[in-house]
Amino acid sequence: MRRAVAQRRTALPADDEAVGHPAPPDEQATAAPAAAPTEPGAAADASASGRPPADDAAPADRAREALRAARAEAQRKAADAEQADRASSLRRRPSRSSDPAAAPHPTHVPGNPRAGQRARELRQLLAGAFRMPTEATSDEVAGETGGPGERVSRTTPPPVTPRPAHEDEAPARLTPPGTPAPAPLLPRSMAAPARDGDLRRTFPPFAPLPAGEDSRFAETWWGNAWVTALEEGALDPKRLARGRGYAEQGNVDAITVTPGSVLAYVQGSRPRPYRVQVRLRTLDDADWARFLDAAAERPGHIAALLDKEMPHSLADCGVRLLPGPGDLEPRCSCPDRGHPCKHAAALCYQTARLLDADPFVLLLLRGRGERELLDALARLSATRAARAAQDREPAPLPGVRAAEALAPRQLPPLPNPLPLPPHPEQPPVYPAAPGGPDPIALDQLATDAAARAHALLATGHDEVGELTLWQDAIRLAAARPGSGLTAGSRALYSSLASAAGRTPAELARAVAAWRQGGPDGLAVLEEAWDPPAGRFDRARPALLAADLPAFRPWRNRLTHPRGHVQLRLGRDGLWYAYESEPGADDWWPRGTPDSDPVGALTGLGTTDDL
DSSP: OHHHHHHHHHHSOGGGOOOOOOOOHHHHHHHHHHHOOSSTTHHHHHHHTTOOOOTTSOHHHHHHHHHHHHHHHHHHHHHHHHHHHHOGGGGSOOOTTSOTTTSOOTTTSTTOHHHHHHHHHHHHHHHHHSSOOOHHHHTOBOOTTSOTTOBOOSOOOOOOOOOOOOTTOOOOOOOOTTSOOOOOOOOOOSOOGGGOBTTBEEEOOOOOOOTTSOOOSOOSHHHHHHHHHHHHHOSOHHHHHHHHHHHHTTOBOOEEEETTEEEEEEOOSSSSOEEEEEEOOOOOHHHHHHHHHHHHHOHHHHHHHHTTOOOHHHHTSSSOOSOOTTOOEEEESSSOOOTTOHHHHHHHHHHHHHHHHOTHHHHHHTTOOHHHHHHHHHHHHHHHHHHHHHHSOOOOOSSOOHHHHHSOOOOOOOOOOOOOOSSOOOOOOOOOOTTSOOHHHHHHHHHHHHHHHHHHHHHSOOSGGGOOHHHHHHHHHHHSSSSSOSHHHHHHHHHHHHHHTOOHHHHHHHHHHHHHHHHHHHHHHHOOOOOOTTHHHHHHHHHHHTTOOOOEEETTEEEOTTSSEEEEEOTTSOEEEEEOOTTOOOOEEEEEEESSHHHHHHTTOOTTTO
């Protein structure tokens, strides 16, 4: 109260201090023995003007003097109000043009508003200072910066909000003694996500568990170890059962976890929740060094932690992470001194559910946050990898030494080839698919590839590989039955001729020559050359001896006089017969090549037709 009155005294300007009217004689007589002022009414004047009583008086005496002064001030205000009703002119505010010297000094005018305002502020201050402490004020605890579980042992008066005084304002009334005090404010929730960081995490309250189901508070082995430590260190199983019921009903508010502390409000049987804290010893630097070495030694440990798992090998690495019986230190603002009380037991059961969801909560309780641990593990793993790379010997360069490559060596003999099959096998049947390749064309290509492979195995030579694109197209078309009469043959002839840059008619003529004599027959069709004298010259007398007319010679060709039969001499020494319509130069191979010109013509018909 002394500090509050001193603050009010320093806040008032020196020139604004006013002396009130003297108290009535009976009040002066009552106040004189307690305060012993130098003259009657001094204590009341001092209290009304904001000055405290003498410092040598007892606190109770000073409080009584202040209350008496406030009561006297109220009586004076009531008398001033009656006087103001009788003389309305005294309540009017003087005009701005009136003489300031003629106005009375505010300290001597009855009903001075500034003195009344100071009296009202003093009454509000004294009313808050001497109010009996309630459960709300006596149970308040220190904030996060204070020690855990510290209670506020002093009451703080509510702040005084001065109101602007007015001459017409009615005198303030004192609160009657029988008026009930306002309802105390309940403590706020621990939920403050904005203040969370690496070393402070706030979790929302858990929903109540459904009735009738198995209310297991721990699903993992490390969560069950936390529950075991709670139950084995408890002194009263009944309190544990009631705390478990509180946890099942969702009476635990938001939970705040910091190094070495779990803090939350728990709703008990009373309207006001209790502030509960469970403390756990944090690890020192040596313990953390051993834990980090064990975690970085096996990469699976880091992966398990990131997957919110706690391996048994990591928990048993020589550092005691999980609490044992008696390691949990509960503190509660309730009057129950059980170890633990039902409110602390409820918080411990809900903490087991937090550990199930995230084992980093246990590591935070032991003193390190998740980000700090992961950064330390990353640095330690990188350092170990760099040291291992330096300690390893350089890998040998790939390759073979020159001495080994140039050294004479005897290669093992090749295995004997497989026996040659008598003929190439038939390819499988290819199904027809919409939009897919022609199954007949696929069958032809597979058959040709099998024949070429068989010939290569038998002779070691692939004649097809030496053909040109035009010759290979002729060979493929010649292997197809028919001469382009069917729809499939016409499509094949058209595609092959287009690929070789020829017409289907040219391809059909070349196919006939290929079927007549192979590559040599194709050369006879496409090439005209000058044969040497001898065999070509002896062909004409042989034709005349067979009663045939005289053929007209031109280079390597002998043409019938009617122009419908022709003989061509190939470079292989064989004669190839050709036919055409009389008078047209449209020659097509016919018959079988023969070394005798007369024999080559016998395949075309009787000699009478020639």
